[in-house]
Amino acid sequence: MSHHITLEDIRNSEIIRTYVEQADASMKAMGYTEHGQVHVSIVSKVAGDLLRDLGFDEHTVELTRIAGYMHDIGNVVNRIDHAQSGAIMAFRILDEMGMPAEDIAPIITAIGNHDESTAFPVNAISAALILADKTDVRRNRVRNIRPEQFDIHDRVNFAVIENHNTLDRASMTFTQEIQINTEIGSIMDYFEIYMNRMLLCRRAAEFLKLQFRVTVNGANLC
Numbered sequence: 001m002s003h004h005i006t007l008e009d010i011r012n013s014e015i016i017r018t019y020v021e022q023a024d025a026s027m028k029a030m031g032y033t034e035h036g037q038v039h040v041s042i043v044s045k046v047a048g049d050l051l052r053d054l055g056f057d058e059h060t061v062e063l064t065r066i067a068g069y070m071h072d073i074g075n076v077v078n079r080i081d082h083a084q085s086g087a088i089m090a091f092r093i094l095d096e097m098g099m100p101a102e103d104i105a106p107i108i109t110a111i112g113n114h115d116e117s118t119a120f121p122v123n124a125i126s127a128a129l130i131l132a133d134k135t136d137v138r139r140n141r142v143r144n145i146r147p148e149q150f151d152i153h154d155r156v157n158f159a160v161i162e163n164h165n166t167l168d169r170a171s172m173t174f175t176q177e178i179q180i181n182t183e184i185g186s187i188m189d190y191f192e193i194y195m196n197r198m199l200l201c202r203r204a205a206e207f208l209k210l211q212f213r214v215t216v217n218g219a220n221l222c
Contacts, residue, residue: 003098007044007065015093016070023075023082030079033141033157035072044068046132046165050174051124053167054208063103064125067110068132074111083119087112116200121207130204131212134197135176137163147184156193159185167210174205175213187216 010016017037024036048065056064070093074086087108094104110126113119114133121127142158144150150158162179180187198214205212214221 005066005094005097005099005103007048007062007069009097010066010069013093013097016073019073019076019089020069023073027075027079028143031144031151032079033153034143035075039136039141040069040072042136043071043129043132046135047125047128050128050131050165050167050208053169056124060106060124063107064110064128067107067125067129070107071111071114071129071133081118083112083115116196119200121204124208127204127207131165131174131201134194134201135163135165137178137194152185152189152193155185156189159189171211172209173211173213174201174208175215176201177215178217180216182217187221190216191221 020037020040024034024039027033027035044065045068047068048061051064052058052061070090071086072082073089074082074084077085077089090111091104091108094107106123106125109123110129113122113126114129116134119126119130121130137157137160139158139160142150142154144154147155147158159180159182160178161181162177164177166175166177167173168175178190180190198212202212
């Protein structure tokens, strides 16, 4: 029997919580930045808020929040192809929870299309998920707090003092505004790491009929 599954149901699921936490433990072991409860909660909120503010219906917004919360569970299998692994895992979990196929389909499509190596904004949920995921850059994602041991990913994330997204409905613009401490990491370092992600964000924004812009330290870069 089909049921209306909410984000609260997802967050209260011990099974999903376990996969999120174990996936993040694997990422930590491999030296990646934080991909756990904080990250997935931010992505869930930002993606859902974006579609809400663009006028999408409450049900689509809820499905978007669920996709955002579950998008990285595939890392529990392996970092490689984690989007596809996560989509398959999400299908089984949501199906067993009783979610109808018409709700599962856009969620697993979004999860399966969020990693930049294979990503494409094939629906509104996936576009919002891409924008929320790829713009989550912040100092507290860095696990290693010893600067002498930073790799470029640690250095770039630790250099970010402030990062927030703004949707301007009047100009239909989605802007990522970043403040970087250039004594820690350079703007060029940021672009080296995030160029492909920013291009993907632009594609996702275009799907939603938005322009994607990035400002760093007050300067418009794209």
